[in-house]
Amino acid sequence: MSLRTEPVTMNVGPIHPSTHGVFRMRVTFDGEEIVDVEPVIGYLHRGSEKLAEERTYTQVVTLTDRMDYVASMTNNQSYILSVEKLAGITPSPRGVWLRMIAAELQRIASHAVANGFLINDLGAWHTPLLYMLREREKILEMFEMLCGARITNSYLRPGGVFMDAPDQFWPALNRFLDEMPNRIDDIERLLTTNEIVLIRTQNVGVLKKDECLNASITGPVLRASGVDWDLRDKNPYDYYDQIEFSRPLGEIGDNHDRFLVRIFEMRESLKILRQCIENIEPGPVRPKEVPFLVRPPKGDSYVPIESPKGELGFYLVSDGGISPFRCHVRAPSLINLTLLREMVLGDKIADLFVTFGSIDVNMGEVDR
Amino acid sequence: MNTVLDSVVFKFIYCMLVSSDECANSFKIIGSGFISEKYAIIGFLITAFFLIFIIVNGALVGVLALIWGERRLVGRFQARLGPNRWGPWGIFTPVADAIKVMFKEDISPTLSDKFVFILAPILMVVPVLMIFAVIPFGEATFLTDLNVGVLFVLAITSTNTLSVLMAGWGSGNRYGIIGGLRAVAMLLSYEIPMALAAVGVILMAGSLSIIQVIESQVIPYAIFQPLGFLTFLIASTAELNRSPFDITEAESELIAGYMTEYSSMKFGLFYLGEFMATIASSAIIVCLFLGGWKGPEILPSHFWFMIKWILMICVFIWFRATFPRLRVDQIMELAWKGLFELTLINILSIAILMLIWPDPSITELWIMTGIKWIVFFVSLWIFGKLLGPKPLQKNGVARKIVLQK
Amino acid sequence: MTKCFSGEKICELIDEINPQSVVSTNSDSVHIQPESALSVFSELKNKENCQFNLLNSLTAVDYIDHFEMVYHLTSTIHNHSIVIKIICGEGRKEPKVSSVVNIWRGADLQEREVWDLMGITFENHPNLKRLLLWEEFPGHPLRKDYLR
Structure with missing residues (x-):
């Protein structure tokens, strides 16, 4: 028996509990089934790229914080690396180690938020989310020790970081490193074998290897599809070449794989953090000779890094002045959305939000 | 009379x-x-009105207590404190909530069907209050003893469906319509396992009266027929629209489902009805499966009832704090492929056992309980294999995350 | 470590495909002709020793006297990367290049963004609409001559 049904078009967002910000989708349903999805973005567009053209190289750091506001440190890092390459600055070692520590802490925080909200999108009424946010809170407190800010850090400067870590930072970091593995185990016990989580996420929102690469999708989403592509390993920036870590790879590329890959990456980040603490040596955090007004020679630079969302790179063009002539952000959140439609077609309404959550986009970065 | x-x-x-x-x-x-x-x-009517007044207000206070209790308890589940500002341990928070809800602007959308829109929240609350009429709060403490009590409860709870559909349809909002349609599909499906699970109890008790059911429980039916208890618990969670079956409001999908367009006291009534239904449902489960007011005679019967009642409510809060939501097709699958058959197995096994021992003594009752538990585990194992998540296989090996060195 | 090819190396690679394509060579990038861009890109993606299967980034720069498209390409198989630039159009008038969406799907949103903010038309793009700004927005804000 077939019912005569009629598709319904509905605007999901820009104000909606689980679009992670001001994301809007024009969704067409047939009953519970998704027939068409069209992402509509731009509600958080602040013109960061244009604003960067009117600020000095150091001032732009504050703009990068506000792009991916759950992973500001990695944004800083990507921008600073690009400036350093453009201006030919050699950073001081302690500064580099410190910013690696900051970046890896930020990766844990970002993945915690991503996984927490993914489970929240599954309808778990905030419990796993709050467990995740509790751990993130500790990281934010450490950031507060490092630079006085929790979210919009602006901690990095060309040549390193602007301030050495205070004395109370190291005990806090060590305590965090001791506690965190148990916390991740807790989350895994609660969620990874939870039957409801399994039936909701397995084989939903599958992304194939080739599709992923062709659509420039990077980061945990790409690794969950089974492609071994981590820029920290393949194209090491900072001192990642001195560090040993493994990359978790999924096999199928469904929502559950993406969830697991993030959990495993949190563990790997802890490993990296331990090695950073072993390697760090006293010294200046920023070379004295780097001026506050950086004047890079004419040219351009693009240094991609592995941010928690994927490949993040700043394409900077200099005309020899004190501010970038052109500053383009290769935003992983935006580009990872390319295949959203293909991922959810034919699924149920509920899966739309889970799949969207598992890509882990940040609207600040999508719209810039 | x-x-x-x-x-x-x-x-x-x-x-x-x-x-x-x-x-x-x-x-x-x-x-x-x-x-x-x-x-x-005249005396009869005055008494009746007085008692109704007490019970309705008792239910309202109970709702306030439940809102507070739920928020505090869920707070603890989620490693935080919960509300603690208004009054000692924040016990006046729900009062503040109620005042806030009353003074909110009452909006009805232009596209709404006004009559249906206004009627829906009222229909949500009134039937739930009627359930309290048949609940015995202790030995010989009840408003009325209907000889079709269980049937009455099942009939009254099913009117909930109508209210949700009316709210969803009447508000003229697409989230609301989807929520309402989901509600009808789900609530109608779960009526059946709920009623069939109650049949197991009625078979043993030999009566539809809730008082008779309680008195017949030498061993609480939760222990005597675990299959019936489990299915009834799951079905009533679904009937209450509580997590993991809250697809009708589904915060992360449909914003608030059928309640999206409601504000002010209309929303308050939905809230009230929902929490009152939780209280009433817990009381029904206590009566049908946990032996009602029965308990060792250290405490008066009313206390036993209250203790079981509060524990049952806590179980619902616990569900809500831990489970992610099921998808709509999985919910229907669970009802029709899982619970329906499990309740039939339950009824069948009870009927066979009652044929063997028509008038069981205490020892025979315990033997029956043992058999019921065996049936419970075997059937759950089989249905878990059939319906549970299958670990995805690739080249014959269970899927795992590979760590690339 | 990803091998970044120098300009001469990229020039050699492209000369194997289409000898007339390269316009000029810099230290780390090459400029190619807009007309032959599409065939060069599709060969770069498929050729055995290139296999640039990942389009890292696609952007445009307003150099006041002309617009320039910048493509960063990486091969996850050989782990090497190149930078290719295209000067589009004559001067500032009607900058136009052909879309690479059919080669790399990842160019979809990035090309829409470039069209939105820089005003470069992509021929044969399946859905060339504004991405971040609304349809009625006047002008293209990342251009250097855009005022208010």
């Missing part, structure tokens, strides 16, 4: 008002009232 007078509380107040021989015999201390027996109906 006579069945109502079985209730001690009712009779007590009635006798304070009406003078009759029966009253004079029952309560020597207070004697008899001032209304002559000729106008006894």
